[in-house]
Structure formats: C-alpha cells, structure tokens
Amino acid sequence: xxxxxxxxxxxxxxxxxxxxxxxxxxxxxxxxxxxxxxxxxxxxxxxxxxxxxxxxxxxxxxxxxxxxxxxxxxxxxxxxxxxxxxxxxxxxxxxxxxxxxxxxxxxxxxxxxxxxxxxxxxxxxxxxxxxxxxxxxxxxxxxxxxxxxxxxxxxxxxxxxxxxxxxxxxxxxxxxxxxxxxxxxxxxxxxxxxxxxxxxxxxxxxxxxxxxxxxxxxxxxxxxxxxxxxxxxxxxxxxxxxxxxxxxxxxxxxxxxxxxxxxxxxxxxxxxxxxxxxxxxxxxxxxxxxxxxxxxxxxxxxxxxxxxxxxxxxxxxxxxxxxxxxxxxxxxxxxxxxxxxxxxxxxxxxxxxxxxxxxxxxxxxxxxxxxxxxxxxxxxxxxxxxxxxxxxxxxxxxxxxxxxxxxxx
Amino acid sequence: xxxxxxxxxxxxxxxxxxxxxxxxxxxxxxxxxxxxxxxxxxxxxxxxxxxxxxxxxxxxxxxxxxxxxxxxxxxxxxxxxxxxxxxxxxxxxxxxxxxxxxxxxxxxxxxxxxxxxxxxxxxxxxxxxxxxxxxxxxxxxxxxxxxxxxxxxxxxxxxxxxxxxxxxxxxxxxxxxxxxxxxxxxxxxxxxxxxxxxxxxxxxxxxxxxxxxxxxxxxxxxxxxxxxxxxxxxxxxxxxxxxxxxxxxxxxxxxxxxxxxxxxxxxxxxxxxxxxxxxxxxxxxxxxxxxxxxxxxxxxxxxxxxxxxxxxxxxxxxxxxxxxxxxxxxxxxxxxxxxxxxxxxxxxxxxxxxxxxxxxxxxxxxxxxxxxxxxxxxxxxxxxxxxxxxxxx
Numbered sequence: 001x002x003x004x005x006x007x008x009x010x011x012x013x014x015x016x017x018x019x020x021x022x023x024x025x026x027x028x029x030x031x032x033x034x035x036x037x038x039x040x041x042x043x044x045x046x047x048x049x050x051x052x053x054x055x056x057x058x059x060x061x062x063x064x065x066x067x068x069x070x071x072x073x074x075x076x077x078x079x080x081x082x083x084x085x086x087x088x089x090x091x092x093x094x095x096x097x098x099x100x101x102x103x104x105x106x107x108x109x110x111x112x113x114x115x116x117x118x119x120x121x122x123x124x125x126x127x128x129x130x131x132x133x134x135x136x137x138x139x140x141x142x143x144x145x146x147x148x149x150x151x152x153x154x155x156x157x158x159x160x161x162x163x164x165x166x167x168x169x170x171x172x173x174x175x176x177x178x179x180x181x182x183x184x185x186x187x188x189x190x191x192x193x194x195x196x197x198x199x200x201x202x203x204x205x206x207x208x209x210x211x212x213x214x215x216x217x218x219x220x221x222x223x224x225x226x227x228x229x230x231x232x233x234x235x236x237x238x239x240x241x242x243x244x245x246x247x248x249x250x251x252x253x254x255x256x257x258x259x260x261x262x263x264x265x266x267x268x269x270x271x272x273x274x275x276x277x278x279x280x281x282x283x284x285x286x287x288x289x290x291x292x293x294x295x296x297x298x299x300x301x302x303x304x305x306x307x308x309x310x311x312x313x314x315x316x317x318x319x320x321x322x323x324x325x326x327x328x329x330x331x332x333x334x335x336x337x338x339x340x341x342x343x344x345x346x347x348x349x350x351x352x353x354x355x356x357x358x359x360x361x362x363x364x365x366x367x368x369x370x371x372x373x374x375x376x377x378x379x380x381x382x383x384x385x386x387x388x389x390x391x392x393x394x395x396x397x398x399x400x401x402x403x404x405x406x407x408x409x
Numbered sequence: 410x411x412x413x414x415x416x417x418x419x420x421x422x423x424x425x426x427x428x429x430x431x432x433x434x435x436x437x438x439x440x441x442x443x444x445x446x447x448x449x450x451x452x453x454x455x456x457x458x459x460x461x462x463x464x465x466x467x468x469x470x471x472x473x474x475x476x477x478x479x480x481x482x483x484x485x486x487x488x489x490x491x492x493x494x495x496x497x498x499x500x501x502x503x504x505x506x507x508x509x510x511x512x513x514x515x516x517x518x519x520x521x522x523x524x525x526x527x528x529x530x531x532x533x534x535x536x537x538x539x540x541x542x543x544x545x546x547x548x549x550x551x552x553x554x555x556x557x558x559x560x561x562x563x564x565x566x567x568x569x570x571x572x573x574x575x576x577x578x579x580x581x582x583x584x585x586x587x588x589x590x591x592x593x594x595x596x597x598x599x600x601x602x603x604x605x606x607x608x609x610x611x612x613x614x615x616x617x618x619x620x621x622x623x624x625x626x627x628x629x630x631x632x633x634x635x636x637x638x639x640x641x642x643x644x645x646x647x648x649x650x651x652x653x654x655x656x657x658x659x660x661x662x663x664x665x666x667x668x669x670x671x672x673x674x675x676x677x678x679x680x681x682x683x684x685x686x687x688x689x690x691x692x693x694x695x696x697x698x699x700x701x702x703x704x705x706x707x708x709x710x711x712x713x714x715x716x717x718x719x720x721x722x723x724x725x726x727x728x729x730x731x732x733x734x735x736x737x738x739x740x741x742x743x744x745x746x747x748x749x750x751x752x753x754x755x756x757x758x759x760x761x762x763x764x765x766x767x768x769x770x771x772x773x774x775x776x777x778x779x780x781x782x783x784x785x786x787x788x789x790x791x792x793x794x795x796x797x798x799x800x801x802x
C-alpha cells in the first residue's frame with residue numbers, strides 16, 4: 001500500500017478545519033486509463049494554512065484528486081503514489097481580505113469577489129435585540145413571536161429598542177462583527193432556568209429603509225467545552241443589507257456551508273464523519289439541528305438509524321423550533337397510520353409556537369408541513385400557515401440561518 | 410420499439426412522443442409559455458396584477474429544445490416512455506419530431522391544459538416505483554421566499570383571481586411525494602419576479618393541482634426529486650429572443666455530458682450535483698453578468714442517475730491565467746504529443762476547449778510582453794477542468 005497525505009492549503013487567519021472539504025480520489029492505470037476499482041470516494045480533507053493532512057491509504061499508481069469546498073470551489077491535483085507517503089497540498093482561491101477568510105471558506109463571500117465598495121447610502125446599523133420573549137401562545141393564539149419579527153421587517157410598528165454594536169473590523173460596504181474573542185457582541189451571561197422563559201435574540205441590520213433580521217444561534221457550544229466564536233458579516237448591497245452568521249465551529253461550519261449551497265451530498269459525508277460528535281451528547285442543539293437537516297435531505301430507503309436522534313432533539317430542547325420541524329417532517333414522511341399523522345401535526349404546531357426556526361430550511365419545511373394539513377381543511381393549521389408563510393416570503397434563501405429582509409426574499 | 414405519435418385517447422392528450430416500453434419508463438412533461446395575453450404587450454385585457462411582466466419569445470424555444478433533446482437522447486438508465494408538450498407562443502407553429510420528422514400540432518399552455526397534463530403525467534408515474542418523471546417548465550414565475558408560482562398562458566384572465574392562471578409549484582413538488590414514481594426531476598427555467606404584492610393573496614399561490622392524502626400511508630421507498638432552477642433575476646436579463654435561454658442551453662450541455670462523472674465504478678453518469686456544477690460554470694461562461702445561480706434547496710437529494718452515458722464525454726477545459734487580468738492579453742495554445750490541437754488569440758474571457766480525456770500541454774504567450782510565457786502539462790479528465798496558468802510579469 002501507499003499513502004496520500006491530503007490537505008487544502010487555504011489561509012484561514014490561524015483557524016484549522018479538519019473536516020473542511022470532500023475529495024474524490026480517482027485512480028488511473030499506467031497507460032492513463034481509468035482504474036475505478038482503486039478509487040477512494042468521499043474522503044474528508046482538512047483545510048487551513050497549517051493544518052495536519054489526512055492520511056489516505058491507496059494502491060501504488062497514478063491518481064487525480066478532485067476536491068470540493070463548501071464555497072463551491074473545485075480544485076484538483078495529479079499525483080503518483082509510490083513507496084513513500086506523498087504529500088498533496090491542494091491550492092485554492094484565497095480570500096480577498098484576511099479578515100474574511102472564514103466567510104470565504106463557508107461561502108459567505110463570493111469566490112471571485114472584488115470587494116467593490118458599498119452603495120454609499122450610509123453605514124449599515126446593526127442592532128442586538130434581546131427583548132422578544134418566546135411568548136407561548138394557545139393553539140389559536142395571535143402568533144405573537146411571528147408577528148413581532150414581521151412587524152420589525154415590514155416596519156409596521158416601531159421596532160423595540162435595540163442595542164447598537166460596533167464592528168470588529170471592516171471597510172466600505174463590509175462590516176465584521178463577532179460574538180466572543182475580541183468581538184463586541186455578547187451573549188447572555190446566564191442561561192435561562194430549565195423550563196423558564198426563553199428569550200429569543202435577534203440581530204437587526206438597518207440601511208436606510210432596508211431592514212434585515214436574523215435569529216442568532218448563540219451561544220454556540222462546542223464539544224471541547226465553552227462556546228465557539230460566531231462571526232457576523234454585514235454587507236451593504238444595492239438591494240439592501242445582508243447578514244451572514246458564521247459559527248467558527250471547525251466540524252459543523254463546512255456542513256452548514258454545503259447545506260446552504262444546496263450541496264447536500266458532501267454535507268452528508270461530513271455529517272456521517274461527525275455523527276457521534278453531533279448527536280451523542282447533544283452538546284450543541286444548533287449543530288445537531290444542522291446535522292438533522294442534512295440527514296433528512298439525503299435520506300435513502302432503509303437509512304433509519306438516526307431517526308431516534310431527531311426525536312431526542314425535539315424533546316430535549318423545547319425552545320428550539322428546528323427540532324420540532326425535523327420531527328414533524330420525519331413523522332409525516334414515514335407515517336404508517338393516523339397516529340403518526342396526528343403526531344406530525346402536533347410537531348409542526350409545536351414548532352410554530354416555538355417561533356421562527358433558526359435555519360432557513362426549517363422555515364421552508366415548516367411552511368410545507370403546515371400547508372399539508374391546511375390543505376385538508378385543518379383551520380388551525382391554515383391560520384398558522386398564513387402567518388408563517390407571510391414571514392417566509394421575506395426569507396433570504398441564500399442564507400443558512402433564517403434571515404428575513406424587508407421586501408421579498 | 411414502436412413509436413406512436415399524437416393524441417390518442419384521454420391518457421394520451423398532448424403527447425408528442427410515446428414509446429412502448431417493457432418495464433418502467435421515463436415520462437417527460439414540457440411546458441413553454443411565451444404568449445401571455447394579459448401581461449404587458451399581450452393581445453387581451455391587461456391584468457392589474459401584471460407586475461411589470463410581458464411577453465417572452467425565448468421560453469417556447471427552450472421548451473421545444475428540451476422536448477426534442479429528450480426524444481432524441483433521454484433513453485438511459487430508464488427508457489423514454491412519453492413526452493408531453495404544451496406551448497404558448499404568439500404565432501403558434503408545429504413541433505418538429507426530431508426522429509420521425511413529423512410536424513405535430515401542440516396545445517397551448519393554459520392553466521386548464523397544464524393541470525390536465527400534470528394529472529396525466531402523475532398517473533403515468535403511478536404505474537410503479539420504477540417509473541421516472543421529468544418536468545420542464547419555461548415561462549414566467551413569481552417568487553417570494555421559497556414559494557414559486559408558475560404562470561400559465563391565461564394568468565390574469567380572471568380580474569379578481571389572476572392566480573387561477575398559475576400553478577403552485579412548491580405544492581406540486583411536495584404533493585408528488587405520494588406518486589408511486591420514486592425518481593422525479595424538476596427543471597424550472599423561469600424568471601422569478603420577486604413579488605410579495607402578487608403573492609399576498611392569503612395562502613393562494615396559484616392552483617395547488619394536487620392535494621396530499623394524509624390517510625394514505627407513506628411510500629416505502631424514499632423519493633429522489635432534485636429541483637433545478639434558472640431563476641434569473643428579471644426578464645431583461647433572461648430573454649434571448651427566438652433562441653433557447655442561457656439556462657436551457659447550459660442544461661442540455663450538462664445533460665449531454667458536462668454534468669457527468671465517473672465516480673461510480675468508472676461508468677459515466679449525469680448526477681444532480683455534477684449537473685448543478687455544470688449549470689453554474691456554463692452559465693457563468695456565457696453570461697457572467699447574470700450572476701450566481703440561485704441556491705437549490707437541499708432537499709430530496711438522494712443519489713440519482715439522471716442519465717447514463719454510453720461513453721466518456723469530452724471534458725470542457727477552461728484555461729485562464731493567474732492573475733486573471735493576464736488572461737485578456739494571453740494567446741493560448743493546446744498541444745497533444747507536440748501536435749497543436751487548438752489555439753486562441755487574446756480575448757476578454759477564459760478560453761474554453763472541449764477535449765477528450767488525455768494529457769495535454771497548455772501554453773500562454775503574450776505578444777505585448779506584459780507577462781512571461783508559461784506552460785503546464787495536465788491530464789484532462791471530463792467533465793470540467795480548470796487549467797490555471799500562473800504567469801509572472
């Protein structure tokens with residue numbers, strides 16, 4: 001056997017991402033013909049400026065290595081594997097600015113961005129709102145958590161007072177904010193008591209009359225203890241301000257990047273490699289929810305071992321809308337009788353009561369779920385659908401986290 | 410294989426191609442709408458809900474091109490069983506069958522016809538889990554968030570219910586999970602006019618077409634149903650008068666081979682992820698001003714072989730300089746065993762060369778002396794290869 005030592009050489013401002021990209025290692029015979037029996041598929045490749053490579057055992061011979069990054073970039077290299085291990089450092093496009101390198105990896109900055117200045121309509125103002133309670137409502141309640149965010153996005157009512165925050169760095173049209181490390185954004189010092197009221201936290205960006213709002217997944221716990229830094233990139237674009245939330249979680253950030261780019265299969269490869277980290281201790285419900293979305297999006301017949309993880313996520317974190325959305329969709333997809341249908345309905349309605357999902361896909365799937373029941377004449381579901389759909393019309397589908405914008409998404 | 414043409418009986422309405430297939434078959438529904446009597450420039454009363462939308466000449470051509478391609482090429486891994494075609498154009502003309510040469514009259518893409526065609530298409534899919542369904546739509550779309558409404562010819566005909574002339578696409582895709590066919594492919598070549606005003610009609614996103622039956626148990630097999638969107642932002646960027654759209658041409662090139670890989674045991678197969686890549690790359694090459702494709706929702710994304718190829722396709726080799734600004738001044742050449750295969754003088758964009766698999770030497774030269782000559786030898790492996798030539802001043 002021989003050995004390939006694979007890594008993607010990409011400057012990440014000191015960060016290292018051991019599960020950052022997915023490679024296909026294609027084998028060729030000595031005459032240049034394909035030798036697919038010696039291929040190695042779906043290899044997880046580290047990304048970073050100084051990251052340790054992944055060791056891939058291969059038969060001696062010629063290989064073409066093709067790597068896909070979360071930002072959609074593909075790179076390739078040819079290599080001949082002999083007796084000694086062969087180091088393969090794959091070159092990729094670097095970020096236009098060092099301080100944007102993480103966002104560049106996960107897809108928040110276009111691959112060939114030339115950093116044009118913003119539209120010059122004045123700086124975007126970023127505000128931090130902690131004042132919106134979850135506001136549990138009855139089955140036929142007014143949908144307060146939803147109406148509250150809709151009022152902010154549409155400017156229908158004066159918005160609650162937000163706390164203006166200062167950027168970590170930036171330049172014309174681009175501002176980077178940060179939770180943790182040296183950033184000015186702080187999460188609550190004390191987590192709520194179990195069963196107590198959960199306050200939703202939102203970031204709101206205003207630029208002229210344009211408003212963007214996103215629920216912030218903080219704190220973002222990591223399995224090694226503590227919380228990951230969460231970056232917030234705000235761009236002032238001709239059609240309004242954009243907010244990109246990027247947890248600097250080396251195992252899950254690439255999953256979220258692939259997921260938001262619609263690349264579900266490479267996301268699945270990464271989730272399968274990190275499944276125990278994501279689900280076993282359920283340290284981070286946001287990360288577990290991202291894994292759940294990938295598993296549901298890529299589910300194959302008979303692929304059911306992870307189903308109990310979704311039920312666990314929905315039950316353990318009663319403030320997380322995404323867990324209930326995932327559970328509802330899973331129950332509906334695998335229904336074998338009316339009990340499953342009723343349970344799915346309960347899950348979607350519970351998700352509604354928990355408020356705006358953290359992930360864009362969760363918002364879309366909540367609309368789908370409620371629409372399914374509304375279509376059968378279920379008036380309760382119909383009322384909830386009308387509210388959620390009105391919010392979902394403002395969703396920016398290009399963002400992984402449920403970002404609402406004034407105007408349509 | 411016997412090929413029957415034309416409308417024969419209620420289940421064959423709108424067909425332009427039908428083949429007897431032993432076993433599961435692929436059924437293709439193609440809808441192209443360019444004539445909108447109730448939108449700007451139309452022949453009828455203009456709807457108050459026109460939203461700035463007007464007539465389209467590219468969409469019927471896109472639909473014709475896709476239907477003709479499907480009849481001529483789409484036969485593996487699931488043999489083609491039928492192609493249904495609806496076209497709305499200001500000056501209707503017959504559809505030329507690509508293999509028989511027959512000239513076939515085509516029904517207009519009114520909402521009633523689209524609903525009927527969708528129902529018949531679904532019924533064909535209900536023949537069994539192995540059936541495959543393909544839907545291609547080209548025309549106007551209205552989008553808000555994830556909701557997408559596809560406009561039929563008679564959108565706006567009813568002054569107080571304009572959306573009766575439209576289809577709630579997201580509901581169609583969701584409800585089709587109850588169809589027995591487990592492989593479904595959706596291609597939407599629609600300009601997505603973002604319009605909260607047009608969609609803010611309660612929960613009415615157009616005709617739902619299908620309603621889910623919650624009393625029916627779920628299908629035992631998981632569905633694979635990738636959706637590909639063109640969704641170009643706005644009609645002015647979209648239209649290529651009288652020609653298939655940028656998206657459709659990229660789609661057909663992708664289906665023909667640029668969207669394939671040989672990762673599965675060396676067999677060449679068009680797969681969703683590769684096809685999406687091909688669409689991104691080909692559209693960016695032809696129309697960089699259109700920007701990135703909208704993100705497809707990552708759902709229903711099991712592995713599916715969209716098309717199996719009999720042999721390796723050519724690879725589209727994209728040669729450019731690093732730094733990119735050097736590309737404009739470069740003359741490129743490609744050599745195979747020291748024989749020149751192709752050459753190109755200075756031009757603004759990257760050089761694209763279709764090449765069969767093999768080893769090639771690529772050269773960049775600069776007549777103006779702005780950079781030094783550079784060359785690199787690389788293996789070209791389909792479907793898409795970027796060859797960066799790192800040049801120095």
